[in-house]
Amino acid sequence: MRPRIDLDEDVVRRNARRWREHAGVPVWAVVKADGYGWGAARLMRALQDDVDGFFLADADEARRVRGFSRRPIALLAEAPIDQTATLLDDGVIPNVASLDSLVAAAGWAKRRRYPARIRVGIVPAAGWSGLLDDAIDPFARAAAALPVEIQLWTHLTAPELWVSQTEHFESARRRFEAAGARVTGVDVAGSLAAAARPRSLDSLVRIGIGLFGAFRDDLECAVRIEAPVTAVLRSDAVPSAGYRLPERVSKPWLAIVRSGYSDGLSLRLAGTNNIVSIGMQYAVLARNEPERVGQTLRLLDASSNLCMFLENTGISPHEFIVGLRHTEAERL
Numbered sequence: 001m002r003p004r005i006d007l008d009e010d011v012v013r014r015n016a017r018r019w020r021e022h023a024g025v026p027v028w029a030v031v032k033a034d035g036y037g038w039g040a041a042r043l044m045r046a047l048q049d050d051v052d053g054f055f056l057a058d059a060d061e062a063r064r065v066r067g068f069s070r071r072p073i074a075l076l077a078e079a080p081i082d083q084t085a086t087l088l089d090d091g092v093i094p095n096v097a098s099l100d101s102l103v104a105a106a107g108w109a110k111r112r113r114y115p116a117r118i119r120v121g122i123v124p125a126a127g128w129s130g131l132l133d134d135a136i137d138p139f140a141r142a143a144a145a146l147p148v149e150i151q152l153w154t155h156l157t158a159p160e161l162w163v164s165q166t167e168h169f170e171s172a173r174r175r176f177e178a179a180g181a182r183v184t185g186v187d188v189a190g191s192l193a194a195a196a197r198p199r200s201l202d203s204l205v206r207i208g209i210g211l212f213g214a215f216r217d218d219l220e221c222a223v224r225i226e227a228p229v230t231a232v233l234r235s236d237a238v239p240s241a242g243y244r245l246p247e248r249v250s251k252p253w254l255a256i257v258r259s260g261y262s263d264g265l266s267l268r269l270a271g272t273n274n275i276v277s278i279g280m281q282y283a284v285l286a287r288n289e290p291e292r293v294g295q296t297l298r299l300l301d302a303s304s305n306l307c308m309f310l311e312n313t314g315i316s317p318h319e320f321i322v323g324l325r326h327t328e329a330e331r332l
């Protein structure tokens with residue numbers, strides 16, 4: 001017996017559309033790490049009509065999924081230089097972070113007699129693949145002389161760093177333009193920064209965890225967890241609830257459900273959301289009414305707020321979503 005842990009693709013699509021309205025610019029879905037553990041190909045098929053493109057981490061990830069979408073695919077991190085031309089041939093927009101890789105992209109463009117679309121990150125970019133400050137001017141000057149069109153980007157990380165990261169990025173952008181490089185677009189935000197900056201001035205936003213419902217109250221949670229009840233007890237009748245003392249239990253009933261670490265639920269959820277304790281395969285929930293053995297309880301569904309569910313646990317929505325052992329995985 002296991003809990004049902006599923007992804008609702010309709011919710012993912014609705015969330016994508018809400019991001020589009022919120023940002024006012026194209027939404028590109030980040031489906032790295034095999035779609036945050038839920039299948040990159042599956043998310044790409046589901047989101048085909050609701051996003052404008054897809055980001056994968058690297059060339060290996062992009063190669064696996066290229067056939068699954070007509071939409072453009074771009075890379076977040078730098079690919080090996082000898083793969084630059086193949087990526088461009090496959091219609092993948094490479095992330096170019098070194099002069100050698102820039103030259104490889106320009107070589108492709110010259111053979112094709114067509115400018116190469118590339119992304120150039122300014123640190124902090126994915127995997128620290130972006131240009132450091134002293135690399136910006138030489139890179140911009142080299143790019144100005146080559147047939148490349150540049151989508152310049154960075155990654156706004158923690159909110160307390162956004163002001164300095166934005167200033168640094170704007171300075172890099174001015175230096176690219178002053179050098180005469182062709183900057184055709186800019187993007188700086190993942191879900192967290194995009195949530196805080198409605199009507200973005202960027203050319204696109206890169207949304208990953210936000211598709212699952214994180215960071216905005218008007219989104220739905222795309223993951224559903226339904227756990228079967230295996231036992232029901234009066235909370236005052238048990239000397240302890242798993243590893244927790246009973247005085248912590250504020251409700252008259254306890255429902256024992258089949259759901260635990262082995263399903264990807266962390267111990268850090270205990271003490272929140274009426275979860276009294278969690279073990280390998282069972283969790284103890286505090287309830288106002290006695291449940292029936294055999295019925296299922298929803299720990300999470302579309303009406304849940306993913307960030308509220310994880311509040312005070314120290315678990316990031318990324319860590320939570322990628323760590324769940326969903327039901328489909330077992331069927332494969």
Ligand SMILES: *Cc1c(COP(=O)(O)O)cnc(C)c1O
Binds near residue numbers: 030076191192
């Ligand atoms: C993973 C990643 C994203 C997506 O982040 P979310 O917080 O999941 O939206 C965006 N940009 C970059 C560079 C990333 O590495």
